[in-house]
Amino acid sequence: DIQMTQSPSSLSASVGDTITITCRASQGIYNYLAWYQQKPGKVPKLLIYAASTLQSGVPSRFSGSGSGTDFTLTITSLQPEDVATYYCQSYNSVPHTFGQGTKVEVK
């Protein structure tokens, strides 16, 4: 099975900062990668699929990049409402494994 490893596991940044979350697959998954945002007590929300395609309605400060084994989620100009846990997920082949999550806090 493919393993998905996110880093860091948590981070704290100031409003207006640019942050980057990394997701590494244990083997190549082409661009079959999605990113989700989950706010406390809420259902996960799809942000990005196909590694870099922004889901409809998601603010443009979110962006994704990468292919093969290394992927990044970038949030430019971090906002207070971006406080959440972010997960990557591979869907190249089953199982569609999630990363362990990255908790983002605002200072």
Place this chain on the structure above:
Amino acid sequence: QVQLVQSGVEVKKPGSSVKVSCQASGGTFSSSTFSWVRQAPGQGLEWMGRIAPVIGVPNYAQKFQGRVTITADKSTSTVYMELSSLRSEDTALFYCATASPSVTGGLDVWGQGTTVIVSS
């Protein structure tokens, strides 16, 4: 617009089974694929398995193989996830999720989640 509505809270004894339902509306059920995701309290998301009703053959994560059964009923546009041999570590929120026709990867439509509590 696809919507998923899941069944309610379940409280189960260790060793028993639970069957959670997820009814879809507003989309083309048979042409969709539905996944189940588990989230233990304070923990991350775990992909359990999926089913495409048009095929009817599920795929499972190895961790749950032998304990989970995912089925689909096309007549009621409902998918089910049954988890057997429950233990306290199975106490979690269980989500069903799918993708809208316009989304070519990932899961953009989620049910509200079903809480399963395993306790003696």
